[in-house]
Amino acid sequence: MNNNLIKPKRRYVNEPQNYVKPTDILHSQTDGIIRLSESELEDQVVKLFDTMLANFWKPKSTKLSPDLQKLSEIPTDLLDTIFKSLAQLTALDSFNTINPMDIDKYLKYPEFSLLLAYQAGQEAVHTTSYSYMFETFIVDKNERLRVYNLAISDPHIVKRNQFIIQFFDQMDYEIKHNQGQVTPETLGKAILAIYILEGIFFYNTFTFFHKIAHTFGYMNQVETIISEIKRDEVIHIAIFQLIINTIRSNNNGKFLIPDSEIEEIISQAIAIETDYSIHSYNNLIGMNETTISIYTKYLGNKLLRRIGLPDNKFHEYTKNPNKLFDDKFDQELNGVSPYGNIEADNNVFVKTSSDYIQIDKQSLFS
Numbered sequence: 001m002n003n004n005l006i007k008p009k010r011r012y013v014n015e016p017q018n019y020v021k022p023t024d025i026l027h028s029q030t031d032g033i034i035r036l037s038e039s040e041l042e043d044q045v046v047k048l049f050d051t052m053l054a055n056f057w058k059p060k061s062t063k064l065s066p067d068l069q070k071l072s073e074i075p076t077d078l079l080d081t082i083f084k085s086l087a088q089l090t091a092l093d094s095f096n097t098i099n100p101m102d103i104d105k106y107l108k109y110p111e112f113s114l115l116l117a118y119q120a121g122q123e124a125v126h127t128t129s130y131s132y133m134f135e136t137f138i139v140d141k142n143e144r145l146r147v148y149n150l151a152i153s154d155p156h157i158v159k160r161n162q163f164i165i166q167f168f169d170q171m172d173y174e175i176k177h178n179q180g181q182v183t184p185e186t187l188g189k190a191i192l193a194i195y196i197l198e199g200i201f202f203y204n205t206f207t208f209f210h211k212i213a214h215t216f217g218y219m220n221q222v223e224t225i226i227s228e229i230k231r232d233e234v235i236h237i238a239i240f241q242l243i244i245n246t247i248r249s250n251n252n253g254k255f256l257i258p259d260s261e262i263e264e265i266i267s268q269a270i271a272i273e274t275d276y277s278i279h280s281y282n283n284l285i286g287m288n289e290t291t292i293s294i295y296t297k298y299l300g301n302k303l304l305r306r307i308g309l310p311d312n313k314f315h316e317y318t319k320n321p322n323k324l325f326d327d328k329f330d331q332e333l334n335g336v337s338p339y340g341n342i343e344a345d346n347n348v349f350v351k352t353s354s355d356y357i358q359i360d361k362q363s364l365f366s
Ligand SMILES: [Fe+2]
Pocket: 093, 096, 122, 123, 126, 229, 233
């Protein structure tokens, strides 16, 4: 019997007791009431929540008719890739509508529910935007179903999805066999899986959509919606950054799995994302094996950096090689930090100013 099993939080405890402030993000038990004003995480949570609220958008506010009018100009192989890309985005956002609340169940700070519930809601909006695109661009119902089904039949898409899902399957298995409890390792890997999904698995595909819009003038309206989605996803990275760093702060700087294992799992994710993206986008619109490989490693380094790990694990790729995203992506990403500014974000575990200066010299953002 594993004594470190993590119990799910109780959603409401109406026993006569005073407010119990959570002292441990994983093991405290509170009355379940969200008291944001009393939370030590108030500043970080409010910043992320307000940013999500401010980003509110509706897919159908962007009219797709201009893209539909130009659809027949798009070469068949490119159009196939566009639809396959939308199918795989649909899959990621579908299961990530469920994942955040699975994690929330084990985090004892009630205010995380604010962020994770809203994140799940945003993922739901994202899935409706893909449905809106398919309905607009593909008249034939059977053809629409064929495209949706790529999410469960295309081997490269399946491999990517399974990489994330394996960690949640393990969580489900433990919940079933341990009266709802999970091991720290399994919870840690599931948290890391969402962090990876949000931080790595979207961005070669987003790059593809930016390139076809800006280089060829195809799918400009879709690209507008993709940009709205991307703006949400970078906040989701920041939410999971906050969760991981809060757990580390609660646990003498350690996460639920060793740092070496974090690096290994991110390394596997980079390999899978690179493989998928080369298979899908190589030599199609100016993306190639080299740019995809370097860019994906750059994303991996960025994830390590945000949770206080050395950001040069994946060699020299600490600068964004993707010129198209230099202004848009980095500025958006850098603007979303749960710690109020990028300096604090970079150095949440760095104690001295000299350490800070040393790390800042290696900055992605210099
Ligand atoms: Fe999403």
